[in-house]
Amino acid sequence: MTANEVRMPIESAADIVTARQKGRSLALDLGFNGAEVTLIAAAISEVSRNIVEYAKHGEIILQPTNHGAKKGLCVVAEDNGPGIADVAQAMQYGYSSRRGLGVGLPGAKLLMDEFEIVSRVGVGTTITMKKWVQNAK
Ligand SMILES: Nc1ncnc2c1ncn2[C@@H]1O[C@H](COP(=O)(O)OP(=O)(O)O)[C@@H](O)[C@H]1O
Ligand SMILES: [Mg+2]
Numbered sequence: 858m859t860a861n862e863v864r865m866p867i868e869s870a871a872d873i874v875t876a877r878q879k880g881r882s883l884a885l886d887l888g889f890n891g892a893e894v895t896l897i898a899a900a901i902s903e904v905s906r907n908i909v910e911y912a913k914h915g916e917i918i919l920q921p922t923n924h925g926a927k928k929g930l931c932v933v934a935e936d937n938g939p940g941i942a943d944v945a946q947a948m949q950y951g952y953s954s955r956r957g958l959g960v961g962l963p964g965a966k967l968l969m970d971e972f973e974i975v976s977r978v979g980v981g982t983t984i985t986m987k988k989w990v991q992n993a994k
Pocket of ligand 1: 908939953962963
């Protein structure tokens with residue numbers, strides 16, 4: 858746990874809004890431009906929504922990160938829900954186990970620079986996504 862890590866419980870629509878807002882303000886602080894901030898907020902929204910829909914509750918962790926001279930934002934979405942049996946299928950554009958649009962996970966991956974998903978049936982799901990600031994301010 859680092860000093861400026863933000864951890865938020867996610868279990869309601871209101872929590873999704875809060876996570877999105879915190880992500881937006883942290884991304885602005887880190888130097889992302891307005892368009893990038895919007896993309897990051899959308900990615901946070903999708904993984905938070907999945908927590909509420911499929912796992913009922915979980916957590917979003919926002920953390921500034923860097924790689925060499927690159928500054929970025931790391932978003933972790935964690936839950937102890939049912940897990941995903943076939944991650945490759947879940948990542949397919951348009952696949953939904955319910956009646957969703959099936960674009961949440963592939964969309965979030967597209968919006969961020971790095972995207973990793975680890976899921977075990979009966980244990981839960983952890984998604985780690987990062988985006989890097991393009992031009993240092
Ligand atoms: N946190 C999660 N826990 C369990 N299953 C999940 C989780 N997130 C996504 N999934 C599974 O992956 C599928 C694809 O997710 P997504 O791309 O967001 O589409 P949608 O939510 O519209 O179905 C979901 O239908 C669900 O089966
Ligand atoms: Mg979804």
